[in-house]
Amino acid sequence: MSVSAGVLALESRPFGWLRSAPAPARRALLAASVGWLFDGFDIMIYSMVLTAVLAEFGITKTMGGVLGSLTLLASAAGGVLFGMIADRYGRRTGIISSVLTYSLFTAACGLAQTVWQLALCRFALGLGMGGAWTTGAALVAESWPDRHRGKAVGLMQSAWSIGYGSAAVLAAIVLPRYGWRAMFFIGALPALTAFWVHARVEESPVWTDARGHTRASLGLIFSPAYRRVTVALIALSFCTLYAYWAFNFWVPALPGVAGRPARRRPGHR
Secondary structure, X not given: OOOOHHHHHHHOOOOHHHHOOOHHHXXXXXXXXXXXXXXXXXHHHHHHXXXXXXXXHOOOHHHHHHHHHHHHHHHHHXXXXXXXXXXXXXXXXXXXXXXXXXXXXXXXXXXXXXXHHHHHHHHHHHHHHHHHHHHHXXXXXXXXXXXXXXXXXXXXXXXXXXXXXXXXHXXXXXXXXXXXXXXXXXXXXXXXXXXXXXXXXXXXXXXHHHOOOXXXXXXXXXXXXXXXXXXXXXXXXXXXXXXXXXXXXXXXXHHHHHHOOOOOOOOOO
8 A cells, every 4th residue: 555745745754653543553562661661660569569579478598489470370371371361252351351460469478478378369469460461472473564564563662661761769768667568559550451452442454354253263373384483483472581580679778689698497407
């Protein structure tokens, strides 16, 4: 499809491609970016309050790491789960359900009275965390034209860092005054965005056109036609995420954790 000279002139300017896009595409990008931004915010709250959580429950650094890893493992399952929801019920429904899941269970972490309650909430919010990117990226990819799809998805990805930084700023303000539970309660606020997504964001035209047609199973991505690409991308994602989370999970809490004496087991001298 040809592009008019006026559109090409606008797109040649910085972020002109963003201004020239149809309003539904921009709203889809905003919805996906906000969902991914708050995903980064909610997941990093735990790292910001980790030292206080270790002291509150009297658990070891090893258990603190297990709780963090539990969330990441759940996010892998959440990516598949919410991807199936997005395929069956729509991209918009997938975004709304994933945002509600990680927001409400982040707040529930603030109500936990035992380490097992905290672990359960961390697992549940991890499911929603895994769905935020899956559903949001699908909506953006299917709402933007080919020539701008990469830029739109890249802009969405950058929102996660904004959420991470916001969690750090808020922790510096809230944590010393109101404690670690208040940080988790604030993590419920992203749930409000679900109402805006429901009211203002249109469903993916690609999904709408394909609705009611026979859909392929998940196993299709491992068929001979796609197996090499699938395996390569899984390996790339595994190495990237392993390297990132192996050290970044502990960085915000490192000074406090390093200075905290190891917990002694009963009877140990």
